[in-house]
Every structure is written in C-alpha cells, then in structure tokens.
Amino acid sequence: MRLACRGEKEQFAELVRRHQRIVFRIVQGILANLADTEEVLQESFLKAYTHLGEFRGQSQFRTWLIRIAINEAKMRLRKYRPGQHDSINETDREGEEIAPRDLRDWDPNPEERLRETELASLLERAIRALPRGYREVFLLRDVEQMSTEEAAETLEISVSAAKTRLRRARLMMREYLTPHFQKRWHQKLLDRVAGRRRTS
C-alpha cells in the first residue's frame, strides 16, 4: 500500500477512520487506564504516519499498525506502570495445564441474562483478568476475529504458540464467565422434564 504525495493526508485520515476502532480496542485491552489508552492511540497513529515510508507492504497495513500500537502500549506499561507490567507479565503459566474446575452447564441463551452494556462490561473484566500474553492473542483472534495466522504474525510469535495461548485464554474466559451464566433452577427443572419425556 502506497500513499501518493498529493492528498496523502486525506488518504491517511481515511486509514485512521478505518482502523481507529481496532487499535483502540487492542490498546484498551492491554492498558487498564482510558487516558493512557487515548494517548497511546494518538502516538501510534502519529508514529505510523511518520514511519509510513518504512512500510514495505510485506504484511497488511493493519498488522503493521497494530504491532506499532502494541509496542507503544507495552512501553507505556514499562515506563509508567512497572508494577502492573510485572504482575500480569506475559504468560507465566505457559508450562502449566489449565484444568477446568467449574463444569456447571450454562443457560441456553446467556446473552439474554444481561443488558448489552452489562455484558460488555463483564466481558471486559474477564479479558482483563487474562495474563497479558494470552489477552493479546485472544483480543486479536476472538474479539477482532482475525485468523490465527494473522494474529500470530501481528504478535510476532509462531502459529503454534498462538494456538496454545488462545486455547488457554478461551478456557480461562469460560471459567470466569461460568458463575454468571450457570443454569438457573427452572431451566434445570425443564431439562429434567424433557429428559424424562425422552426416556419414557
């Protein structure tokens, strides 16, 4: 992707409009603070504009841009919030197997249990509770719906490492959400009646 000199700013503004949502979501998923996120968002686009000449088109513009934003967010954590950076550092449970503990079944339609904003807020808390290395791949793959290959390329990790982190992130998310969506007593009763009908 190359921008012609004439109208370059207008073309870049169009790229900003197209990609600002994804960059914001990724950065906000990494940083807990909204003011930090806004600053990193602005710095990332400014940096992308300044270094546009270095973009060779070997990867997608989106991949390149998100990589810049993730690096900016990590730098900010290291610089201004070292405690936070250490406590959620990377994937410290890499070698440990995730064992599902809560195997209660969910309501058939969990999205009906909460209002849209409540659901978004619950999911945001669950995503923030993931170790950072898992959170990054989960945000790219399952929130942004990138392919696993693009997520791995963006994070500069192997596809196999991306799959391992993704599996753990998904299992941890499920575990976090289960108490909120477990079947209520009347649903269990309905299931029991339906089961009896099937066997009689």
Added chain:
Amino acid sequence: MIRCEDVLREISNYLDQDVPAELRQQIEEHLRACDNCTVLVSTTRKTLSLVAGSKVFEISPAISERLLERLAGQWG
C-alpha cells in the same frame, strides 16, 4: 478411543474446525458419552459467541474526534 484430556487439549482447534476429520469424529463420539466434556465444549463455544457479538472496549466519538484533531494539528 480418546479421553477427556485429549478433548481438553484439542478443544480450541475443534471449535475452530481445525482438526483432521478422523479426530473430529473421535471427539464427537466421546462427547456423546461424556457429560463433562459436552458441557466444556458447549460453554466454551458460547463464550466465543458472546465475545464475537459483543461491544467490548468501544471507542467513543469524543476520543475518535480528538485523535483526528491531534493528527490535523501535527500536519499543520
């Protein structure tokens, strides 16, 4: 015959439809007989569906506007 540990190891690939046909068949056979794995797979699938359809970490119009203003200010 595959075990619960095998389902746990392959759950993510299974949900992404990224397992060979033979393994998929073996997993499905196991699921028909194992309540715990059935719950594990169905609740993980619901987790992904909730996340995909949600509006997490949405950018506000004010932040979007300030971003374009800052860039315009930089360009002069």
